[in-house]
Every structure is written in structure tokens, then in C-alpha cells.
Amino acid sequence: MTGYKQGLAFRYLQGTKYHRDRPISDDLGSIPAPERFKNYPDAERLQLPEPDLSRPADLWQCLARRRSERDTTPEPLSLGELAKLMWAAQGVTARAGIHLLRTAPSAGALYPFETYLYVDKVEEVPQGIYHFDVADFALERLQSGNFNQGFTAASLGQPAVQKAAVVIIWTAMMLRCMVKYRDRAMRYIAMDLGHVCQNVQLAASAMGLGSCPIGAFFDDDFNELLGVDGEEETVVYLITVGKLR
Template structure:
């Protein structure tokens, strides 16, 4: 049932489930789901952990916050692998594994440290890496090559024709694997996951400013086309947020 009041109630904390402990799989003793989606066994893996980080000393945090804008026009300049590594490191890289592989700490906050997201990339123009579709492995800071080459039309179609996405250096596609959060919070988890996604987006915006690039959040996208780009089933995993990043014009 889709209605304004149904959607509004989803935004509130007035579900019965918020009034007591979550009835969740965790409470019922079911083991935690994996912290990251495993790469395919025969996938080509690109390690990033030895790539040096870029110099980001030019601006302090206040200046970065002050300069943050949604950027839709990009320079004809490549992003470096070091800059891409920095963007991933600033958003999703695992900093610490908690408990018996139950949760992780990462640069963005996430309710219950669930981090129910996967990062997919359409790499269009990054020096030192073949253009293509990639999946980020946040535990090992590596990229899994999914497909060589990017069809820019497919990228633009996936964001309902917003052409600027096809002119970015790299387009971040964030998926949700809801069970990672449902396992702990049941019905409480869905609102929290959307709040979490916002934090991830803000981290990416700010990290982009620090390397003289710009980002633009996208909520207007085609669910089926975006899911199909990365072969996601649309039920247990689906795209929820798309953010092109490009060098500032």
C-alpha cells in the first residue's frame, strides 16, 4: 500500500517495534551474515592498499565543509588511482572488525555498526585502471573487476537520463543488503539504513572536495536498470544511492 501517510509513518519512530527490543534473528541466535559480499572465485582483483594517499593538506575541515556543493560539471582531467583509493578509504573501508566478525567500524557511522551497503563503481576515467564496472572489497581495500568497459548510455539511462553522470570520472553505486541490518534490528532497521546512506554520501561529498573534485547525490534513478547494471537481484540486494564524482571544472 503506497500512501503519503504510510510513507510518513515509515519516517517516524512510532512502529511498535521501536518501543521494545527488536525481535530479530540475532536475538534468536542465528549467526551474523557476512560483513561483505564475497568476490567471485575467478575474479580479477586490483589491490589498493599499497597505493599512496594523495596530498589533502591544502584545505582544512572548515574549508572543505564551506566548499561542498553538488557538482555536475567536470573537468576533462583524469582522477588518479590514489584519489580513487582515498575516496573509498574515506567512505567504506573497514577500519576494525568487531566481535566474532559481527560488525565493523568504518569512516561513516552506521546504526549498530551494521554497514548494510556494498559499493559498486562505474570507472570511466581513472588513471592506472581499466575503465569498467567494479565491486569494492572494504575488508581488504581491493577492487573486484566485474566487467571491462563502461557503456556510458547505460550509466545515463540508469539515472533517468541525467547526462552529467556520464561525464564523471567515476560513478559510485551504493547497494543495500538489508538483511545485514534486519538481522540485528528487524523492522527497525529500514529507516536506519536510509539514515546511514546519507552519512556515506556526505563522506563522499567531503572527500571529493579534498581532492579538488565534486560529487552529486542522485535519488532520481531507474531501480531496475541500476540493479541490472551490477546483476543485483533487486530483493536481497538493490541499489539505493548513486553518486557521480568528477574533477572540478
């Protein structure tokens, strides 16, 4: 049999349904316990300032103004603006046992993703590729330099990426979620990152910045730029942010 119902999209959703009358079974074998956080201990660190949350933003206005904006200016973001974006994405807001609870929900509090940044134009932050350390609210520098061409080409040449002051990039940490949810994991990883990305868009909206979620890119080009294996950890989503005209 051929046709769309035999395609991966249909088979994935059908094959990962929970059923009252059928226990879950799969052939995945045992899944190794993964690390809950990723760190780059040898990387140069840049501590982000505590975000200034004192100025209120009206949620209804932020929602009403939220838009995907691709035409941002060459003006840099401030370090304070970057800190607020990162806090909106994955700020720690409470502790519950071993869990660091965040600004966005996550199925089973597993947070099965890592956050990276390509900083093109941010005051006080040298251009380069960074990993975001959630627990310490810090950036770990993986590579210094201008990677604008590489990230733009890896994003199918999208001008939003070429113009962005910063590109925030999320990888799926497959085992972190599969260890609990097995094959259903990809549903939750996608949902989790939808929440995270929306938080960033609303924070951008609150600060009058332009942002655009990006789902179209050459996956393995991004994996190579970040230095991740593309299997157990693979890029799934990004968002561009910059100043509006």
C-alpha cells in the same frame, strides 16, 4: 480512508516507531543470517594503493566548499584520488572483535550495504564495473568496458552521470540490517549511507574534485547493470565524481 497519511512514507515511519509501552511485534518470521561481506572470488582484482593521508585538509574549508557539482570535465582521476575517495567512503580505521570499524558510523556496526563503482575515466584502472572489497581495500572487476550510456540512461539521462569520471553506487543489503532491526532497518540503511556519501563529498571537496549525490534513477536498471537481485540487495544511492572545470 485515502490520502497522504495512508501512503507508504507515513505508514513506514509510523509503523516503525519504538514505543515505551508496546513491545515490538511483526509478522516477518525468522530472518536468515546474512553474510557480513560480499565477495567475488572469481573476479579479477585490482589492489588500491594505500591512500596518502599525509597532506592535511582543513575540515572547515572542506565543509564551506562542499557543493553538488554536475559539470565535470573529461579529464581522468588519478588512482591516488580514487583510493582516497574509497577510503573516505569505507576505509577500515579500527577493529573491534569481529567488526571492521570504518570512516563512517553504522547502526549496530552492521554496514548493511555494498559499494560498487562504474569507472569511466581513472588512470591505471580499465573502464568497467567493479565491486569494492572493504576488508582488502581492493576492487573486484565484474564487467570490463564502456557502460556510460547504460548508467546514464538508468539515471534518467542525468548529465552528471554521463560526465562523471567515476560513479560510486551503494546497494542496501536488507537482511544484514533486518536480522537485528527488523522493519526499522530501512531507517538505518538510509542514515548509514547518508554518512558514507557525505564522507565522499568532503573528500572530493578536499581534493578540489566535483561530486554530486544521485537519488533519482531507475532502480532495476541499476540492479541489472550490477547483477544484483533487486530484492535482498538493491541499489539505493549513488554519487558521481570528476574533475572540476
